[in-house]
Amino acid sequence: MATDISLKQTPLVMAHRASGARMVPFAGYEMPLHYEDGILAEHNWTRRNAGLFDVSHMGQAELVGPDHETTARALEALVPADILGLEPGKQRYTQLLNPSGGIIDDVMVSRGGDDGRLALVVNAAGASVDYAHMTSALPPVVRLLAHEDRALLALQGPKAASVLAEHEATLATMSFMSVRHVRLAGIDCVVSRAGYTGEDGFEIALGARDAPRLWAVLTGEDDVRPVGLGARDTLRLEAGLCLYGHDIDETTSPIEAGLAFSVAKRRRQEGGFPGAARLTRELAGDIKRQRVGIIVEGRQPAREGCAILDPATGLRIGIITSGGFSPTVGRPVAMGYLPPTHAVPGTALQVQVRDKRLNALGAAMPFVPHRYVRAR
């Protein structure tokens, strides 16, 4: 099979090929779209058992400063989350914002210990832009280290905890959005209880050269099967989670995108992050559009780029940013942006799919309930 030499590869490319993966270009990497079972089977397997994803294309970096307060304040100048109050062993979701409050990228931030370091995971496509943006804004005492020699695995699904507990019993008691250094199969790993599927699950950061061994150990478990990017997309869509470059971008604010939960109270009061004026205005109700869920009648999927219409007037009132057939719901679902007048679940809508106008309804997200484990 031909290989595009301009594409980067993760440390697991040989394992993917050996598992019959269909490899496709994604964000500059050669990535598995699906394996022999196909997207639908991999999706359902993850909802019922445990799916193992290679997400090593994502950017891993660290901010390194003299102490937590200095590093946290440096990052808080770029994001609207409470980083100062992030406790050791905890992880937080936030966004790098531009001066008009648009999203440059969405980011996971975790604090390992009490050493002035913060670990970041950013999107593959945005990594170089993110790093340049942060580096230009950081004070001299805080450095950004990009870790190109790291891999990232995600083990997601209701059996993920029992699988990992066989290797490290303490992982079963971790809470959602916490992070811990452990050894799995003798390999140093940083494990967080988080993911991108709506299921309970873990993300495992480790050295690139150790990744094939851990991948082999985990895929050797009866409850685990490898899952590709195709099912990753259908799973996150059902979970109502944003995909950067589609549902969020430089024009959308976290408030429009329904990410207000990640804009901390203290930051709302104090400001001091890019676009604070816009976010404050939008939080007070002066908002042009909001991300909504949509369920389409019938079986025909309405995908990204389809117009959303007001059935009363036939006028175009918004656009779908992600959409497809939901294997779990058994119907087409979508997300998109609508003015607040039409952003209420239950609102009658239409979506334009080629030459057809399909009836649809505004719907609450997630389409499939989250099953995060918050208790200790």
Added chain:
Amino acid sequence: MSSLRFTKEHEYVRLDGDIATIGITDYAQKQLGDVVFVELPDVGAKLERGKQAAIVESVKAASEVYAPLTGVVIAVNEALPDTPAIVNSSPLAGGWFLKMTLAHAGEMDVLMSEADYNAYVETLG
């Protein structure tokens, strides 16, 4: 006695007398993955060879299906709306898309035989 012919775009034509049954090949369904919806033309629609005849939606994307022949649609597969996965499980039998008349018998001659099509698919890797 029926004859089976194929296009480079992975449609098949099964000719029985003067009625052609159209669908997509096993290679095509494997490439598309799990089919969730098929948009079929209306019975009576005129199809033109090489122009869009149907759209097949898989979990990952929408793909056009082109008319391998010129003619008029006389039937569509009523099983597809409720059980689109039959395109994956039985593309050359239960998963057919439509039946059409054949306006120009000569159009069959430019299509590939099964042996030629299989050889062509081999080159696609």
